[in-house]
Amino acid sequence: MPANPKYLTQSKWQRFAKITAAILGGYLVSVSFHLALASWFNKTNVVITMVFSGFILWVALMIVAFLAKNGWKIWFIYLGLSLLFSILIYLGQTYNPIAK
Template sequence: MPANPKYLTQSKWQRFAKITAAILGGYLVSISFHLAIASWFNKANTIITMTFSGFILWVALMVVAFLAKNGWKIWFIYLSLSLLFSALLYLEQIDNPTAN
């Protein structure tokens, strides 16, 4: 049974924004989140855990991107989260530059 057209995204730009936000934006948030955690905690354990939790987080962020009404707002949220996690990573490197 086909989907009801009133629930589908009509704009091709919104569809493009949702698809790219789901794939690229979700990946950026997932990776930056796990790198920020790895900078503050045990790197080896975090990277090993990331192989499973990173994929689960990425899929959850994909679902959220397609549930949203506006794809550009999701892009803004995902980029903001990526910048926040990158800033946390940067702050840890400033705070403890000799840690590997």
């Protein structure tokens, strides 16, 4: 049974924003989050954990992107989160340079 058209996104730009935010933005947030953890905690354990939790987080962020009404807002949120995690990476490397 096909989806009801009234629930589908009509704008091609919104559809493009949601798809790219789901794939690229979700991946960017997932990787930056795990790299931020690696800059503060044991790198080996975080990288091994990222193999599984990174994929799960990426899929969850994909679902969130498609549930949102506005794809550009999701892009803004994902880029903001990536920037926040990048700042945490920088601070972790600055104040905790010997993270094992």
